Amino acid sequence: MLTKTAMTAIETTDSKTAKFIARRNRLIDAAATLINQHGLKGMTFANVAELVDMNQNSLAYYFKRKEMLAHAAYMETLGRIADKVAEAATRPEPRARLNHYLHLVFAAQRGMRTGEERPMTVLTGMSSLPEPYRAEATELYQSVLRGMRDWFGPATQPEDLAVNTARAHVVLEGVLWLPVWLRFYAIEDFDRVERRMFEVWERGVAPAGSALVHMSFARATPPEPRQEVDIDAFLRAATRLINRDGYRGASVDRIAAELRVTKGSFYHHLEGKDDLVLACFQRSYETIARALSDAGAAGGTMWDRLSRALTALIEVQFSGDAPLMRTTALATLPATHRGEVISQSNIFALRFAGVIIDGISEGSIRPVDPLIASQMAMAMLNRAVDLQEWATRVGPARATAIYAEIFAHGMLPGAQSPAGAYAA
Structure with a gap:
């Protein structure tokens, strides 16, 4: 049996750990907010510290460099996306997986709009991270895509794998672009927007049997070699x-x-x-x-x-x-x-x-x-x-x-x- 002193020490350690995690998460949320508003270049230690009312020396206790904080913000968002992908995968068939994932996405958007959920970092600046942060974020990003690809069933043939890969990319990009235009909709309309978005994912925009009509741009004639270019x-x-x-x-x-x-x-x-x-x-x-x-x-x-x-x-x-x-x-x-x-x-x-x-x-x-x-x-x-x-x-x-x-x-x-x- 633990002594009262030992119990007190454990509670103190747990309290310190909880405070550390809470403050770290607060910094990540501030970084996410600034990245979303001003881009990766606009997120600096100075404006993060100002947003959370903390001096920069204290901030460096949690993240030694700006790149480490940005990396943490991207990884936090990717981890939350990965969790939704994994939860959707528990549904019994592709339609249910796709539908449930979109429902989870809109629930998160609703929570962020009302302040009940932590902000998510827009991923557009992830490619500008220096190594090794970029490689780590990219690997998690690719695992999200693989998880989405698997929603659509086993790829026993190269053709199946090709189609499922394309589907996964379209789903992920549609969700990543969503906050850009969803801000024009009232939260009361989110259910309708979700239904309409799923309709396009499920059935497309063309009537059954309608064939694609292909068009190519004419290839431009290569210019003559010259010292300067236009x-x-x-x-x-x-x-x-x-x-x-x-x-x-x-x-x-x-x-x-x-x-x-x-x-x-x-x-x-x-x-x-x-x-x-x-x-x-x-x-x-x-x-x-x-x-x-x-x-x-x-x-x-x-x-x-x-x-x-x-x-x-x-x-x-x-x-x-x-x-x-x-x-x-x-x-x-x-x-x-x-x-x-x-x-x-x-x-x-x-x-x-x-x-x-x-x-x-x-x-x-x-x-x-x-x-x-x-x-x-x-x-x-x-x-x-x-x-x-x-x-x-x-x-x-x-x-x-x-x-x-x-x-x-x-x-x-x-x-x-x-x-x-x-x-x-």
């Missing part, structure tokens, strides 16, 4: 590097080296790196505008036009030469610039919504919530850039069909059209 070449190279290596990895020196030009050529076109990121996003939105314009000019039903635009943009993402800018770069921008980029994204989401509304009116698109479906389309397109290696293994044409079919007819096994066929 701004578009800089933006394509920068987009590839930032998507792959994050903001830190895509230095001006590396961009210039890839293009085999002088560093001064960069500053001839752009004043600084934030300007570069903004210009890359602008180039991406011009590509989306071109896809919508070309798809509309080709005529046909609104579903024909929507599937043309989507397949063209997915193909652009899979090709790797001139992809769209990944939203992970948002975390590197100052808040004002980040708002500009998100506003532009919302404008194009509304353009997709307009096509969907017209398609519903004519009967070529299922009755779905166009505002929700359009944001899901934007998230799906954003994610595609991370699947370039997957697309190469599957084959570009087949990969484009598989990926577009998820939005067309839903992601549950058996929902897709045979072989993801294109219309003639």
